[in-house]
Amino acid sequence: MRLTKETVIQTAADIADKDGLGGVSLRAVAEKLAIRTPSLYNHIDNLDGLLREMAHRGMREMNARMLQAAVGRSGDAAIKAVSVAYLEYMIAHPGVYETIQWALWHGSAETAEIFEQYKSLLVKLILSCRLKNPDTGEILPLLTGFLHGYCTMQLGKAIKNPEGAVRGLEMALDTVLLGIHGTYGQG
Amino acid sequence: MRLTKETVIQTAADIADKDGLGGVSLRAVAEKLAIRTPSLYNHIDNLDGLLREMAHRGMREMNARMLQAAVGRSGDAAIKAVSVAYLEYMIAHPGVYETIQWALWHGSAETAEIFEQYKSLLVKLILSCRLKNPDTGEILPLLTGFLHGYCTMQLGKAIKNPEGAVRGLEMALDTVLLGIHGTYGQG
């Protein structure tokens, strides 16, 4: 009688990072916790609920790390530091990240709220670039899209060579930011 | 005794586009075809195999449409036209696109091969930009990443407002291409 919801979520996250989102089943979680599958229902609503909570936990952790990375920085440097934190989280927790993407489609109002916090951080950093025409309605989707897509497509290589992947991300980001400064004006 | 593998795949694709990848089950496919579930095994290996074939079919279709969009164009204009074709396929077939992403992780050698064809097209278009330093090893991941990420994150809105989404993609792409020209040299 010691098991907590947090432990259940952590166990599911471990399985996801090891075997992918598809490897997460109540059966597998219960087995790892050495309890019977139905006992999990004392802690969670159902499988989808567990996955959602795992995603939320991961999103909050990502947001926290990105916030830390942004401290003391502004403009391009801040965006790059935050992006590196984003990629490093993905490398460390690919299964949780996969679950986060799943939750962006199968999520709740809470999912949307945490995602808003992420976008809100990026908006502040975009504004800190002091662009002539800081159209965050255009720049934000560009950045979030690039970040998700670039990191996702590079994840396989990134896990094998994290430093190289971080370098690659920073260079690609330099190019993207160069374009943003060109389009939206030097500050 | 008329059912063909092509019909099975098409049926699965229809379900995916309507209910998402998660909605595709042998049960659902069989029901739509008015046959019993085990009968599907006369046409496919198993569920994963069906999903993979659906993905391959979709990837080939995307490649074909992108190739058509590139005909008669070069440089930035070609990249933009191909990107629009990419987004338009996603809007028309979100479930198949979701399955394609699944297949990039759970795929076979054939999956990798079709994906190579896609990248090969983009490489040719990048080279057609006549950059001073056409480092496709850097530019290709930047472009594929941006394209996947931007379109994925905008898909919800894009389905509601396709024209607006296409415009948004083209503008974002202008910015990215501006950065690419800045970093890798005007031709």
Next chain:
DNA sequence: TTTACAATACTAATCTTATTAGTTATAATA
């Protein structure tokens, strides 16, 4: 300290799917 309650684990049972084995009907072909 003892009792009552709430939390949590368990077993048993049901439902949905995927998958395999074995059988039967049929369309094409020799």
Next chain:
DNA sequence: TATTATAACTAATAAGATTAGTATTGTAAA
């Protein structure tokens, strides 16, 4: 027409999620 391969079917098994109902135990009030 007889043969054969194809593709449908039924029956059966296994994995998983979920629900219902029962038992146990830690906590906290009496």
